[in-house]
Amino acid sequence: MSILSLKDVSYTYKSRYQTVQAVKNASYSFQQGKVYAIVGKSGSGKTTVLSLLAGLDLPSDGQVVYNGTPTGKMDRDKYRREDVAVIYQAYNLFPLLTALENVMYPLELKGVKAKEARAKAAEMIESVGLTEEVFKRYPAMLSGGEQQRIAIARALAAQPKVILADEPTGNLDTENGANIVNILKSLAHEKNCCVIIVTHDLAIAEQADVVLRMQDGEMATA
Amino acid sequence: MSILKAVPRSLLRRGVRSLVVLAVSLVIALFLNMYGNAISQHEQTLDELHASIEVTGYIISLDGNTQGLDIEEQTIKGLEESGFIREGIYTRKIWGMVGPWQELAGTQLSNKIYNSPRLIGANSITTFALPPEIMDGYDESLFASAEKVCLVSEDSLGLYGLAIGDELQYTAVSDWRNVRHSSVSLKIVGTYESPFRPAAIYCPLDVVTALYRELDLPVLTDSASFILQNTQELNQFRELLENLNFINQQAGSGSDYKQLSFIISDRLLKNATASVQSYIDFTTALYPVIYLLCAGIGFVVSYLLIRIRKPEFAIMRSLGTSKVLTFLIFFSEQGVLCLLGAALGIFLTLATTQHISAQQFVTVIGYVVFYLVGASIAILAMNRVNVMQILTAKE
Ligand SMILES: Nc1ncnc2c1ncn2[C@@H]1O[C@H](COP(=O)(O)OP(=O)(O)OP(=O)(O)O)[C@@H](O)[C@H]1O
Ligand SMILES: [Mg+2]
Numbered sequence: 001m002s003i004l005s006l007k008d009v010s011y012t013y014k015s016r017y018q019t020v021q022a023v024k025n026a027s028y029s030f031q032q033g034k035v036y037a038i039v040g041k042s043g044s045g046k047t048t049v050l051s052l053l054a055g056l057d058l059p060s061d062g063q064v065v066y067n068g069t070p071t072g073k074m075d076r077d078k079y080r081r082e083d084v085a086v087i088y089q090a091y092n093l094f095p096l097l098t099a100l101e102n103v104m105y106p107l108e109l110k111g112v113k114a115k116e117a118r119a120k121a122a123e124m125i126e127s128v129g130l131t132e133e134v135f136k137r138y139p140a141m142l143s144g145g146e147q148q149r150i151a152i153a154r155a156l157a158a159q160p161k162v163i164l165a166d167e168p169t170g171n172l173d174t175e176n177g178a179n180i181v182n183i184l185k186s187l188a189h190e191k192n193c194c195v196i197i198v199t200h201d202l203a204i205a206e207q208a209d210v211v212l213r214m215q216d217g218e219m220a221t222a
Numbered sequence: 223m224s225i226l227k228a229v230p231r232s233l234l235r236r237g238v239r240s241l242v243v244l245a246v247s248l249v250i251a252l253f254l255n256m257y258g259n260a261i262s263q264h265e266q267t268l269d270e271l272h273a274s275i276e277v278t279g280y281i282i283s284l285d286g287n288t289q290g291l292d293i294e295e296q297t298i299k300g301l302e303e304s305g306f307i308r309e310g311i312y313t314r315k316i317w318g319m320v321g322p323w324q325e326l327a328g329t330q331l332s333n334k335i336y337n338s339p340r341l342i343g344a345n346s347i348t349t350f351a352l353p354p355e356i357m358d359g360y361d362e363s364l365f366a367s368a369e370k371v372c373l374v375s376e377d378s379l380g381l382y383g384l385a386i387g388d389e390l391q392y393t394a395v396s397d398w399r400n401v402r403h404s405s406v407s408l409k410i411v412g413t414y415e416s417p418f419r420p421a422a423i424y425c426p427l428d429v430v431t432a433l434y435r436e437l438d439l440p441v442l443t444d445s446a447s448f449i450l451q452n453t454q455e456l457n458q459f460r461e462l463l464e465n466l467n468f469i470n471q472q473a474g475s476g477s478d479y480k481q482l483s484f485i486i487s488d489r490l491l492k493n494a495t496a497s498v499q500s501y502i503d504f505t506t507a508l509y510p511v512i513y514l515l516c517a518g519i520g521f522v523v524s525y526l527l528i529r530i531r532k533p534e535f536a537i538m539r540s541l542g543t544s545k546v547l548t549f550l551i552f553f554s555e556q557g558v559l560c561l562l563g564a565a566l567g568i569f570l571t572l573a574t575t576q577h578i579s580a581q582q583f584v585t586v587i588g589y590v591v592f593y594l595v596g597a598s599i600a601i602l603a604m605n606r607v608n609v610m611q612i613l614t615a616k617e
Binding site: 052080088 | 536545
């Protein structure tokens with residue numbers, strides 16, 4: 001069944017100097033239990049669509065609907081806390097929190113007790129192929145790939161139903177990249193999550209259940 | 223998510239950046255206190271100067287006389303009740319003759335009175351240029367009393383065949399036309415030197431006042447000089463002088479020779495206090511500016527320090543931290559540092575000067591408020607920007 005859908009979604013970035021229409025009339029329904037890949041040229045609007053799906057902003061036109069409720073009509077803080085997680089191109093880790101604390105953050109935000117959160121966070125970090133060694137390191141003391149995996153661990157920690165990933169393997173070697181993809185695939189196929197991956201990597205796209213293509217802000221099934 | 227845990231952790235990890243806020247608040251609190259202290263110290267100095275430098279004043283007629291003034295009773299009363307007079311030194315004279323009343327009239331009477339000494343009442347020995355000689359058992363304080371005693375010139379003793387310790391009878395006369403007279407017996411308790419002949423007889427002020435009353439004459443004062451108090455408010459005193467019909471000498475049109483001026487000898491005080499006063503005036507006038515500047519610095523510092531944390535803020539929001547919680551976290555961090563800095567500032571002030579006034583305390587609190595308002599505005603402004611645009615912005 002459809003968990004998340006775009007309904008005639010358009011989005012325009014407005015700054016003092018210019019307005020950019022980054023998404024134009026995108027419509028699509030995402031199902032639980034499937035992996036989606038969104039591909040397209042740089043600047044075609046992939047990150048923008050992902051951000052709208054994450055409820056970081058509302059579409060200029062149209063609606064993003066989660067479980068029947070448009071994001072404009074829900075508590076989007078709660079939505080982001082409990083239902084959706086985003087893995088960003090730029091990691092977006094807290095620079096002053098250790099790797100472990102970064103992963104604990106969404107858990108503590110949900111009200112999980114510190115001890116439990118720590119155990120859960122440790123488990124998540126190990127599941128993305130990192131060891132205890134990194135727990136106490138700050139992001140600046142981690143490689144790009146390690147930061148990426150911490151970001152993924154943080155996204156998975158709160159057990160969201162929708163996982164949005166922006167180039168999640170861009171900074172990983174083939175082996176680790178494949179690992180991550182496997183984790184994401186198993187979350188979709190075994191935990192019934194809806195996984196949406198923005199990627200340039202055709203190898204990843206091939207593994208997706210559905211591939212969507214974006215071009216100049218418009219979206220179509222490939 | 224516990225603020226109690228998150229805030230101290232962030233403060234400690236931000237290290238130098240936390241110290242900046244702390245230091246800014248500390249320095250400003252210290253500075254505001256020092257500034258306030260400097261003002262109050264100068265105010266204290268000013269008070270001390272006013273207390274220690276004596277300001278005198280005296281009444282003078284338009285033609286420059288300080289005696290023979292006929293100052294009315296209410297004028298003296300008005301001055302004494304003004305609160306500005308610490309001490310008034312008065313003389314009051316009455317005409318008459320030595321000895322009992324003699325049935326004289328017209329020119330004979332006026333000649334007699336003209337050639338007789340006047341009786342002058344004084345309430346202070348300072349009336350005499352040279353110190354008089356006073357017999358044992360009496361002293362300077364006799365003028366403050368109402369005792370029937372007098373001082374006469376050396377010449378007069380011989381003239382009237384009297385000696386120290388004798389009683390001298392003086393008959394006061396009201397005026398030429400409707401002649402009334404009254405006699406008083408005064409014990410001679412001393413002598414003074416006088417170039418005049420006939421030289422006046424001096425007695426306590428109250429003795430002469432009593433004669434005035436007996437003769438049913440308006441009680442006029444011959445001369446008056448003063449030691450002033452409450453000299454911080456001399457301008458107020460000057461206003462009061464105008465209300466008492468004293469005229470300003472400089473402005474004096476002087477049509478009526480009977481009009482009186484009150485001269486305040488405050489040059490010494492003015493010279494001594496001028497620089498302190500102008501320092502106080504200047505620093506006090508500058509105070510609001512300095513204060514706004516400090517508050518402004520607090521405002522800007524807190525604003526900027528929060529704005530540079532936009533990325534951190536965006537991450538918090540993207541993970542679903544509510545606006546309220548983000549506000550509380552950022553605000554408490556700033557609040558703790560600012561308060562800590564201000565408290566240290568106050569503590570250091572107390573450690574160095576052992577004193578902090580309520581006003582200074584309020585001032586520092588005012589700064590803290592400004593700082594926190596700056597922080598709040600910065601956080602609220604940040605809460606309004608689009609998280610998505612921060613997060614997707616390319617480095
Ligand atoms: N914060 C912003 N303000 C203004 N314009 C923006 C902003 N972010 C993106 N854009 C513009 O919107 C369009 C879509 O951007 P978007 O980041 O969604 O592209 P993308 O497909 O993710 O590209 P890439 O593959 O390079 O990440 C682009 O033209 C971009 O310049
Ligand atoms: Mg992108």
